[in-house]
Amino acid sequence: MLPEIGHLALAIAFSCAVLQGLSVIPSVRSLSFERLGDVAAIAQAAALTTALLLLIASFIQSDFSVLLVAQNSHSTKPLLYKIAGAWGNHEGSMLLWAVLLGFYGAAFALINHLQRDERQIAISVLGVISAFTILFLLAASNPFIRLDPAALDGRGLNPLLQDPGLAIHPPVLYAGYVGFAVPYAIAVALLFTKNFDRINVAEMLPWIFTPVAFMTLGVGLGSWWAYRELGWGGWWFWDPVENASLLPLLTGIALAHSAMVWKNRGGLAHWTLFLACAAFSLSIFGAFLVRSGVLTSVHSFAVDPARGAMIFSFFVLLAGSGLGLALSRMRAAGSVWGFALLSRETAMLGGILLLMVSAATILTGTIYPIILEAVGSAPVSVGAPYYNVTVTPILFALLVVMTCAPLIRWRDHELKTLAKELRAPLGAFVGVTIIAGLFSPMTAFQSMLFGVGVACFVAAAAAPSSGRPRGGYQVKWKRRDFGILFAHGGFAVAAIGVLGTAFLSNEQIVSVKPGDQVSMAGYALTFQGVHRYEGSNFTGERADIILVKDGGARESIITPERRWYPAAETTTTEAAIKRSLWADLYVTIGDLSVPGATEPDWALRLYHRPFISWIWAGCVIAFFGAMVSALGFFGAIKRAPAPKTKTVSGYEVAPAK
Amino acid sequence: MRVLLTIMVVFTALQFAGAASADPAQSDPVQALGLEDRARADRLFKMVRCPICVGHSVAESDAEVSKSIRHYIEAEITGGSTDQEILQKLVAAYGDDILFSPRLSADTFFLWGAPLFFTALGGVILWRFRVRASSQRRTS
Known part of the structure; x- marks a missing residue:
């Protein structure tokens, strides 16, 4: 009985999602009430949650008349893994994905101060995304299919996945992946209405930082699981699925910083919207890579070309409409902002460039074997040795840029002041390099790299204290300083871990x-x-x-x-x-x-x-940093005045401060 | 083919050696290599893909074929082959995709050029920001 109710709940959620998607159409709106889309979003989230809870109930009861339970569970399995087993397979994990998407949609419906048109378009875009996801569940990956006659016992969960890390890794990671749907929806709304007003970026910021935080933690958890469970003493394998998770993460971090430039300086509006579209498109592309079977890996669930075709069409639709819209509006969004060569803007642009180049290189390496195979060339494998040569140096450069950037003021900065601020990191660099070179088995070059890692940590830690007009240190920290401190400091801690492990193992x-x-x-x-x-x-x-x-x-x-x-x-x-x-x-x-x-x-x-x-400690610290920022931005939306009812049909050029 | 045969012969020989010797530590080639050769072998293991598993190098895989490739590499090192020669022989036996780091060729040109290409592309876009920003400042 329970699975049938779950199935029904999915169907209800699908209707809600369709209604939410249609709510933007004026005639639909005039038939009912203005907040129809918001109500549909909340109802959809409730229906999806019901479906997931019922699926978990079937797993706990070991109801082997449900095909999914029979295939993935076993009566002797410990309770924790019966529950977690609900999302340790393709169908269940897609349902979890849909539930989290529903949560984000409902939360966005409740917390936003966008103007009416933009809000309704964004809600409707989220409805379309949900509708596709639920349609995919119902049509190609229904978790509630019955098995007749029922199996005597289940086939059991892949033992590699019977680990506490598994219980939390997928929910956390998916909270990252699907979270990028909200910035995508807002970006489409702003691009559609050509509203490039700077006040809108405040509406996007929390929805960018939240998925970035969860994605960081999720990728960290995945790596921690691989280290403990796979038994090779390694922590990162440049597995295609790991790469698929890095693509939206790196793009999301670039998006977060591009949005900060927009917020603080009024520039990069169109870039921010473009990256918002790219981040979610890459999330879906990652799902396609993992679930279609074009790439096989430890993470791959049951492979089905029909599913791949469905996800791929969805990806083409999303990426095509989002990125197409962003590119076609590029010119309209030209904005006025001046900055000197040595300024926070330059550092931020450099960081965004490095993030995008590393993401593009990882994407190239991941799909290159598929492309070569498609054109009939001799097959190649692209693995760790390739990425270690191409991507690792870029990420190292990024470490230096990102930890120094907060030391530099917006607009322009004096070289002399920067030199003064860099005294502590430089001291750390010299000290650590000498000590590591003399007392550890590291070579001179390795000691220097390790020294840079520690210096970057010092720079990140010093950043909140700097930034006074004439240099020197300030003692009073603001809340957003903690966000930067933890996010960048965490990255530096992880980098020290990576370097230390690489050189001293x-x-x-x-x-x-x-x-x-x-x-x-x-x-x-x-x-x-x-x-x-x-x-x-x-x-x-x-x-x-x-x-x-x-x-x-x-x-x-x-x-x-x-x-x-x-x-x-x-x-x-x-x-x-x-x-x-x-x-x-x-x-x-x-x-x-x-x-x-x-x-x-x-x-x-x-x-x-x-x-x-230190690698995972760094991920956890960075997670807290991004969360502190996200919560701060949520608070800012709540405190902001309610939006004017006037709709902005044209666009305004954000004035330079 | 000859390499495959060699691998099989070496592998079988090692098994017999193991059976004949009373002390397994002696028969295990892991112990037989010097410290420098050991590091070389470990480095090569990580560059060679396990032919039957997905995404793992032979260093990480416990599949039989990975074990025999490991033994083959160790035997080649003991026999005095250079790294390049060993990899060459493996490519000849298993094809290009045995290596995790593809060789530079017309096919892989864009793959290896990707970081430079994307940096150049991004650099051009950034440069346009700079030009626009400074010309704006001049006019204002």
Whole structure:
């Protein structure tokens, strides 16, 4: 019964979305009332939430008469993974996507002070986007299809996905992906009405910073999951799906900064609107890459060309109308703003350029193999070595630009003042480079890069204190300073983590018998042997390793494992990680098959990963930074006076301050 | 084909060596390489794609074919081949897409040029901002 109600709820949500999409048409509006679209948006969100809750209920009850549950769940699965399993598959994750889109639509309907025409167009655009998503659910990925006769038990969830990281990674990441729908809708509305008035940017800002924050956290969570669960001691693989998430993230960050230039200086209005269209188009493009099967990866769900064709047509519609509209209005949006060569504007433009170049390069690398295959050339693979050469240097340059930019004032800035402000970061650079060069295994060049990373952190931390007209330091911080401090400081912390891990890591593979001792990265490890045990839905082989720090007496035990999941016929590696602020010791086991030996020896893979926790710590800090900014911008909308009823049909050139 | 055969021969030989030797540490080529060669091998592992898994290098994959490629690379290093020679042989056996970092050719010209091309494009757009901004200042 529950799945049928869920199915009905989806159908109701679809009708609401269609009504919301049509609400912009004057005759529809005159038939009912002005806020029809807003009410439809809220009703749609409620209906979608009901559908998702009912799907989760089917998973909790292990109702194997529902096809999706039978394919992806199992009666012995722990409760957390029964719930999270609801979105650990294509259909369920699309439903989660639609629910979050509904939430954003409802929230936007409640919190905005746009003028009437713009608001109604934006609401209607969101309705069209929702309608397409729900249509896709109903037509090509219905999660509520019944199975007759019901299965005796389910096939189980991919064991790799049975991890707390999975429970939160998709919701957080999707809150990023779909969030870009709101700036897209506002941008289309402003482009359509040719309203490039500067006051409108305040309406966009919170809807830009919120998805950027969630996207940052979501990408960080994904990387953390990969590190713990995949058992290679790596944290980023330049997997096509990881790339698909970087595209809207990088574009979204560029959009956020372009919008800040518009807000503060009145320039870049058309660029902001263009980037808003690009960010959401790339979100959908990412969904297409992941779900169509043109690229295969760990993340790919069941592959179906028909689904791919549907998402691709939707992408073409969105990108075509949004970007087409933005490009056709480029000239109309010309604005007047002057700035000197050394100014915040230059730094922001440089940062936006670097972000867009890295996004464009990642896009090229990701789709290049598909294009070559399509034109019939010899196939190529584009992987980590390509991106490390092309994208990593751009992101490093970005780090320097972004951490220095807040030190520089708008309009113009004196070189002398900047030099004064850069004294602390330069000092940090020299100090760290010398210390790292002398006392660590880093080469001179690596020490310098690491020094730059630390200097950027110092620059980011110093930024809120600078900015007085004559240089020097101010003590009183404003709320928005915290946003910049955390967002940029977090990025710098992550960069220190990335550099430290890249330059200082080492690893070894050893074969051991019970009683053997190995030393690694200042620890003595004593291998005690392996024993088997039965888990709730798997058979495990757990090694006990006694860990003693060199020169210390305190013993701790770490237990790397290998698990066999019979329901899914899969083996997973559960790494044991000894964490500390400065370095992780990451241990996995596997058997070293030596034919003929009576008792197999065990292979221990030991990875020493200095600074690796800093990467995720940085993501969390940056998330808070972007959220502080987003909440501040929401507050600004609430405090702003209600919009005038007068509609602006033409456009106004924003005056230079 | 010859390389594939070599890989199979090397792999089988290693298995026999393992069976014959009482101490597995001796038979495991992981231990046999010097520190510098070890680093070289690890670097090469990360440049070679696992032929049957998706998106992983042979360094990260536990598939049998990845193991044999790892052993092949280690054996080639011990045999004195240069990095280029080893990669060349792997390309000859498995095709261009065995490498994660495609070779520069007419086909991959735009791929490798992408960062420069996009920077140039962006630079031109930025330059137009500058010109407009400064000419505006002059007139005002």
